[in-house]
Amino acid sequence: MFAEALAVKGSHMATMESTPGPRTKVYVAVWISLLLIVAAEVALTYARLPAGTLLAALLVLAILEAALGLMYFMHLKYERRILFWALIPALIFVFFLMNHFWSDALRLHSMHP
Numbered sequence: 328m329f330a331e332a333l334a335v336k337g338s339h340m341a342t343m344e345s346t347p348g349p350r351t352k353v354y355v356a357v358w359i360s361l362l363l364i365v366a367a368e369v370a371l372t373y374a375r376l377p378a379g380t381l382l383a384a385l386l387v388l389a390i391l392e393a394a395l396g397l398m399y400f401m402h403l404k405y406e407r408r409i410l411f412w413a414l415i416p417a418l419i420f421v422f423f424l425m426n427h428f429w430s431d432a433l434r435l436h437s438m439h440p
Contacts, residue, residue, distance in 0.1 A: 357399045364392050 368388050371381060398404040403411055 354399065357395055361392060361395060364388050364395075 368385055371384050371388075374381075376384070403414075
């Protein structure tokens, strides 16, 4: 019985196709681009830009960094598209909850009931 289960499991694994993943060159290129984005962020902070412009630029660069990390280091680039699009509503829900509870955090910070 145990041998039959192993044979079935082994035949299933033998028929599975592996998808080609990225090579080391891709990871090194993504890592270097992440380092360049961080260098751009540091340069922007020393540029003495107005607060609104600095915030917008840093947010765009942070979103770009997060996208690169998610797509390559968490392998979302090589997953099915349905998995990627299933994460978008969850992300919107998390942002909604964060926005909903930030007002409470600010109220508690100033200690106004």
